[in-house]
Amino acid sequence: MAVAVLLAGCASGPRSGGGGGRDGPGASPPSNLERVPDAEPRIEPIRGSGGTSKPYTVLGRGYTPITDDRPFRESGLASWYGRKFHAGSTASGEPYDMYAMTAAHKTLPLPSYVRVRNPANGREAIVRVNDRGPFVDGRVIDLSYTAALKLDLLRGVAPVEIERITNEDIRTGAWRRGSDTMLAAAPVYTAPAPAPAPAAPVYVPPPPMPARAAAAPVAVPSAWVSTVGTNAPEASTMPVAPPAAAGPAPGADDEVEPPPGPRPPMVVNALPPLAPAAAAPPSGPTPAAVAAAAAASLAGPDTPSAGFWVQLGAFRERGGAETLRAQAARGLPALAPQLRVFSEAGTHRLQAGPFASRGEAGEAVSQVRESLRISPMVVERR
Structure with missing residues (x-):
């Protein structure tokens, strides 16, 4: 009462x-x-x-x-x-x-x-x-x-x-x-x-x-x-x-x-963590494939390649970026192999890429916005 x-x-x-x-x-x-x-x-x-x-x-x-x-x-x-x-x-x-x-x-x-x-x-x-x-x-x-x-x-x-x-x-x-x-x-x-x-x-x-x-x-x-x-x-x-x-x-x-x-x-x-996303259709990557892709991204280089990248977030502590990466990999398995955390000048940025054109990056932005309910941005690296 x-x-x-x-x-x-x-x-x-x-x-x-x-x-x-x-x-x-x-x-x-x-x-x-x-x-x-x-x-x-x-x-x-x-x-x-x-x-x-x-x-x-x-x-x-x-x-x-x-x-x-x-x-x-x-x-x-x-x-x-x-x-x-x-x-x-x-x-x-x-x-x-x-x-x-x-x-x-x-x-x-x-x-x-x-x-x-x-x-x-x-x-x-x-x-x-x-x-x-x-x-x-x-x-x-x-x-x-x-x-x-x-x-x-x-x-x-x-x-x-x-x-x-x-x-x-x-x-x-x-x-x-x-x-x-x-x-x-x-x-x-x-x-x-x-x-x-x-x-x-x-x-x-x-x-x-x-x-x-x-x-x-x-x-x-x-x-x-x-x-x-x-x-x-x-x-x-x-x-x-x-x-x-x-x-x-x-x-x-x-x-x-x-x-x-x-x-x-x-x-x-x-x-x-965000609520788990709906299961991917049978034609999509399996959980084992997602895990393997995430592991591969962890082992990837910390230096970004030239091209267009989709930035999902920027954090003062790397743990925040890694948490968001895990959520993004669950919600968008196809994007998991392209997720990277770059540490520059005390800021840890979670980005997906590289994409060959701004149009391809824009398509990824739409997918991220719909699936994760966040507002990503496109960054061009040269």
Whole structure:
């Protein structure tokens, strides 16, 4: 019963992501949404207990919100929610505004600030987390419509990397960097339909996120990293967070500042695997052939040949690229022998190729987009 009450008032309760079904962008969205500024981080006290800091259970799984000012990084799938939840109450009690730069997360403090990066195109955005969700396996963050538009994620769920901006980062100004203005010059997403390949497809990765000396990654149970949801649960949909009435109103005893001294360890989650794709038709490669092709690609050269390549993603850590390669090999067995991970200047790029012409690469882009629900790009190497 307590769980049902908890979910009753959240804007992002159990739902399907990506704006599908009854959800979407709205009939007349405001113009120039791509120019909406990122959320401006400011110090907001973290509740030590009660309200949105209380452990909770959604769809039979328990979640424990973070209650200190620890660094936090996570990789996984991002989705977005739109008109179906617009103006509804979020877990923090604030109304959900699909045109603001906000997001939902299962365990981060409410509110808090997160830098979200789309490794497929290098775009970044800063959002304010004020809601709970998503509660679908493998998804780590639920973005507002505008945040998804700026990151070019409106086509559906896609891999992202997120990093919490701590109160200490805000106090010292460490969260600021030159790339925080890069979105103004980034290509603007114009429509949900597949976009043509860029005329000059040369990918330039953003500068690396600042390292933190005290942030040592530690392994934790996968169920630990997640937070709360919303409306009545629907099958295989994405929930959101508890209503304002779920806990006592904030009081002086509830507001706590992080104690001085060393920071707690950083939590890092690996990118969870996507659901297995449908079995290939009898005429396609067998599982043994796919495994052999993957092994051959692992043994292949790390130096790309000249020609046209399809880039599926770029990562700061090679493990992320290898995870996406395994998913792509399962979903597109015919493409498995052409998948390579190239490590250049601290960035690990997953690319397929080489293709003799841009037209052949474009056909591969369509296959990847349909099968994996990500937005690849064509890169010409000479």
